[in-house]
Amino acid sequence: MDKKKTKINTPQTVTSYINGEWVEPKKSTHQLPIIHPANEAEVSILYEADAKEVKTAAKAAKKTFESGLWSKASVDDRKAVLLAIRDLILENQEEIAELEVMNTGVPIAQVCGRQIPRSAMNFEFFAEFISQASSPVFDQNPDYITYVRREPVGVAGLIAPWNAPMALATMKVAGAIAFGNSCVLKPSELTPLGFIPFMNLLSKAGLPDGVVNMVNGRGGVTGAAMTQEEDIDLIAFTGGTETGRLIASEAGKTLKKTVTELGGKSANIIFSDADFERALDAALVAIFSNNGQQCLAGSRILVEKPIAKEFKKRFVERVHNLKIGDPYDKNTEIGPLISRNQNERVASFADAAEQSKNTNILCGGKRPKAFEKGYYFEPTVVESSDNQSAICQEEIFGPFATILEFEGIEEALQITNDSKFGLVSYVWSTDVRKIMKAQADIRAGVVWVNTPLMRELRAPFGGYKNSGIGRDGGEWSRNLFTEEKTVSIPLKDFPIAKLGER
Numbered sequence: 469m470d471k472k473k474t475k476i477n478t479p480q481t482v483t484s485y486i487n488g489e490w491v492e493p494k495k496s497t498h499q500l501p502i503i504h505p506a507n508e509a510e511v512s513i514l515y516e517a518d519a520k521e522v523k524t525a526a527k528a529a530k531k532t533f534e535s536g537l538w539s540k541a542s543v544d545d546r547k548a549v550l551l552a553i554r555d556l557i558l559e560n561q562e563e564i565a566e567l568e569v570m571n572t573g574v575p576i577a578q579v580c581g582r583q584i585p586r587s588a589m590n591f592e593f594f595a596e597f598i599s600q601a602s603s604p605v606f607d608q609n610p611d612y613i614t615y616v617r618r619e620p621v622g623v624a625g626l627i628a629p630w631n632a633p634m635a636l637a638t639m640k641v642a643g644a645i646a647f648g649n650s651c652v653l654k655p656s657e658l659t660p661l662g663f664i665p666f667m668n669l670l671s672k673a674g675l676p677d678g679v680v681n682m683v684n685g686r687g688g689v690t691g692a693a694m695t696q697e698e699d700i701d702l703i704a705f706t707g708g709t710e711t712g713r714l715i716a717s718e719a720g721k722t723l724k725k726t727v728t729e730l731g732g733k734s735a736n737i738i739f740s741d742a743d744f745e746r747a748l749d750a751a752l753v754a755i756f757s758n759n760g761q762q763c764l765a766g767s768r769i770l771v772e773k774p775i776a777k778e779f780k781k782r783f784v785e786r787v788h789n790l791k792i793g794d795p796y797d798k799n800t801e802i803g804p805l806i807s808r809n810q811n812e813r814v815a816s817f818a819d820a821a822e823q824s825k826n827t828n829i830l831c832g833g834k835r836p837k838a839f840e841k842g843y844y845f846e847p848t849v850v851e852s853s854d855n856q857s858a859i860c861q862e863e864i865f866g867p868f869a870t871i872l873e874f875e876g877i878e879e880a881l882q883i884t885n886d887s888k889f890g891l892v893s894y895v896w897s898t899d900v901r902k903i904m905k906a907q908a909d910i911r912a913g914v915v916w917v918n919t920p921l922m923r924e925l926r927a928p929f930g931g932y933k934n935s936g937i938g939r940d941g942g943e944w945s946r947n948l949f950t951e952e953k954t955v956s957i958p959l960k961d962f963p964i965a966k967l968g969e970r
């Protein structure tokens with residue numbers, strides 16, 4: 469990494485944060501290198517939390533929860549702390565952003581423009597939400613009043629991914645603590661660095677120690693211990709579909725509430741009556757932002773036949789112009805992938821495309837020669853005539869667009885729904901009837917009409933099919949992070965059967 473471009477000091481060790489204190493690194497602990505994906509340099513060392521340390525974190529969270537200090541704090545007090553966390557994230561955004569870039573390789577313009585503001589917004593959103601939320605009262609029966617209380621569940625286990633570490637983890641942390649829970653957060657073992665300044669700012673914001681605890685380590689060790697831990701009451705997970713399956717079945721053994729937000733292979737349908745230029749711009753944003761590593765990527769671009777030739781030509785021209793480079797450079801549009809593994813995974817799909825007779829690589833497909841080091845991969849565009857091919861069915865999670873042609877809405881919808889995933893979808897058309905049919909028939913949790921990437925925090929977000937179970941956002945996060953308690957109180961004395969009286 470070019471030192472001149474960053475002002476921060478990288479933390480040399482990453483440990484757990486329990487009850488308001490950093491755990492001292494121990495030589496005997498299993499250690500993992502933290503790698504900067506742009507130059508493969510080891511920038512820090514993670515000291516992995518084992519099952520015992522996870523238990524300590526869960527116990528600290530439970531103790532704080534039971535103390536009532538936070539779980540029974542007034543909504544106004546909680547709101548003030550959440551807003552202070554928002555302010556401190558914004559005050560420290562430069563440091564957090566630079567650490568995120570060091571970990572993820574996502575271009576700094578995108579981290580500063582989208583992910584850090586979104587992290588701050590997550591706290592503001594839930595601060596506002598809790599101050600307005602109400603619960604139903606049932607007074608239809610004149611002899612009783614019955615109402616519903618919303619109470620925090622207890623200790624939330626939050627397992628976060630590496631693609632947008634801070635933005636995705638803070639959605640979970642903000643939701644959990646807004647409703648009074650304590651939590652144990654596990655960032656991805658690839659991307660813990662930004663959470664170091666984040667943890668430090670929580671107590672400055674006035675959050676009591678032990679409300680947010682963090683453990684670090686591999687999924688199979690630290691994450692698995694969380695899903696098995698008796699003192700953790702719920703799991704909110706974002707990550708891969710296979711991991712989601714494992715987590716849900718493990719968490720089921722101790723009957724934890726579980727929400728999983730998993731992968732996608734989302735269709736971006738462009739009809740020939742669409743605003744061509746806007747659809748083109750948006751198709752590029754939907755697949756190439758975040759280095760293509762996002763669950764809501766528009767990775768299958770379905771183009772109607774009359775405009776397909778022109779669309780492919782223009783799309784490929786633009787892809788050739790994308791600026792690949794150092795993620796700390798403000799002009800960079802595509803940085804390196806997260807890891808060697810992810811780079812090899814993406815390359816394997818390009819190799820498969822090269823072998824297949826149903827697919828044709830229009831550009832990219834290789835590691836760019838300009839970079840000796842770093843997990844860079846050329847932005848890749850492949851056309852396919854078979855939606856069953858691996859590049860149309862599997863989540864590739866990289867700068868890799870697949871283009872399919874279709875004739876008419878029926879075929880577009882058939883291809884869209886011919887997928888084991890169902891997270892989001894995009895529809896581009898100026899014909900309201902076509903739009904209305906598409907939004908009704910698409911089997912996915914979100915339909916974006918004539919827009920890319922519109923995340924409305926008030927609305928539910930989550931997937932159909934293998935894209936997950938449950939939703940987050942406003943009311944849906946409240947459902948996850950609270951228990952409902954029904955209270956009935958009689959308004960007058962009424963006769964009670966006198967059992968045992970002779």
Ligand code: TXE
Nearest residue numbers: 628629655656686687691692707708711730731763863865
């Ligand atoms: O993610 P994992 P991986 C998809 C994407 C990617 C694939 C694999 O297609 O290519 O998943 O990525 C923790 N118990 N997405 O393998 O493993 C892990 O430590 C408990 C989609 O790197 O799912 C990390 O904190 N936890 C996606 C988190 O799970 C476990 C984002 C996610 O890592 C665990 C990322 C276990 N047994 C990848 N195993 C999205 N939906 O946005 C792992 N973890």
